[in-house]
Amino acid sequence: MIADIAALAGMARGSASPGEAGAARWVADRLRERGVTDLHVRTFRGQGTYAWAHAAHVAVALLGGPAAPAALASLELDASGRAPWLRRVLPGRPGTTLVAAAGDPGAPATVALVAHLDTARTGLAWHPRLTGPGAARRLRTRAVPPYLAPVAAGALLAALPGRRPRRLGRALLAVALAAELDIARSPHVPGANDNATGVAAAMALLVDPPPGVRLVGVFCGCEESGMAGMRDWLAAEGRALAPDLVLGLDTLGCGTPIVLRAEATLLPHRYRAADLALADAGAARAGLPAPQRWRIGGWTDAVLARFAGLPAISLLSIGPQGAFTRYHRSDDVPAGVDLGCVEACLRLARGIVEEAALSAR
Incomplete structure (x- = not known):
């Protein structure tokens, strides 16, 4: 082989x-x-990549308020493969x-x-300094954390009332958006x-x-x-x-x-x-x-x-x-x-x- x-x-x-x-x-x-x-x-x-669809969802979540959980729900349907509706309108x-x-x-x-x-x-998201930590926990639980967990945390925080959680949520989402755009343009x-x-x-x-x-x-x-x-x-x-x-x-x-x-x-x-x-x-x-x-x-x-x-x-x-x-x-x-x-x-x-x-x- x-x-x-x-x-x-x-x-x-x-x-x-x-x-x-x-x-x-x-x-x-x-x-x-x-x-x-x-x-x-x-x-x-x-x-050619999942990253543009993911980036579009993250961009909507950055609006905060009700848009954030709606974008997160749509992203789950897309990433799991159950209902990737956005793919029909993307090139x-x-x-x-x-x-x-x-x-x-x-x-x-x-x-x-x-x-x-x-x-x-x-893309930088797959650099070993980012993916390597947490080995002991992964081996103990035989589980890899969801790759989009930071997006979920950011979207939920951006939907909350109050300036501080929304700022934190939008910061997480901004990092996630940058990561998706980097993947979209990487070899x-x-x-x-x-x-x-x-x-x-x-x-x-x-x-x-x-x-x-x-x-x-x-x-x-x-x-x-x-x-x-x-x-x-x-x-x-x-x-x-x-x-x-x-x-x-x-x-x-x-x-x-x-x-x-x-x-x-x-x-x-x-x-x-x-x-x-x-x-x-x-x-x-x-x-x-x-x-x-x-x-x-x-x-x-x-x-x-x-x-x-x-x-x-x-x-x-x-x-x-x-x-x-x-x-x-x-x-x-x-x-x-x-x-x-x-x-x-x-x-x-x-x-x-x-x-x-x-x-x-």
Whole structure:
């Protein structure tokens, strides 16, 4: 898999960019060479970054008063992916998703493997001096604070009566706005860990699928800018396909395999206990310890499947500081990927797929 990770990390593949489309073509070519021929490409309307939508919400919250909580509520709907209404009026660009199928077409079980092609923009907000503190608490609670918590605090303070809380709230919001604008104008990262590792693992499973299961690989575009590719696939194909499991593969080379118990860019959105139990059973089948269950402060494509009522697991990994290795940084290159962890995640994913196939019989 290292060759696939290195090749992808060498491509500029920002959200809704020609590079994202090029990465989809590259994955399709590699899969065809390895015997996977049931492939098609989807195009959709996406954005190059989430930062402009977030910045617009923060700017409204800066008005204070009733506008602040209204903007915060809208931001939660946008960042969680439940109702990103503002994206319909912001400028859009073509995004690209590759869909590939392998395995037994008549199998009783279908598992969708979801791995995003695109990479994030960096920015000062992702500097290790800002993201590093709090490691002991993260490791103890197995939770990463919501990334937009400062925006929430600022908006709530700006809505209060009194000059002092409003000044403090607006100061927090001003810093948040500056951070979003910095991200919007920053370059894309190589994305070796996030998410060339997930793409490479999904490719490996499609080339060598477990028996008794139909695999559908969904290589999404625009995850980093707000999950537009996953939203498009669910609306056009995913809900009708009704897979027995949607398995997200994202950022697999940090050190310790984990599954998400919840995602909380602002409010927490939980995964089903029954689906998490399937992850534990898959680990036992693969001869691995049960994966740690974490709550992260951002989003993954798999949460949209959860909102759609589909069984879903989001498989990631976490580093020794309770954070993703070189997350959204320009040094997210192959040398920083823990290949042993990627292999463990691949084994875990295969075990989960096999358990899903058994459960569907």
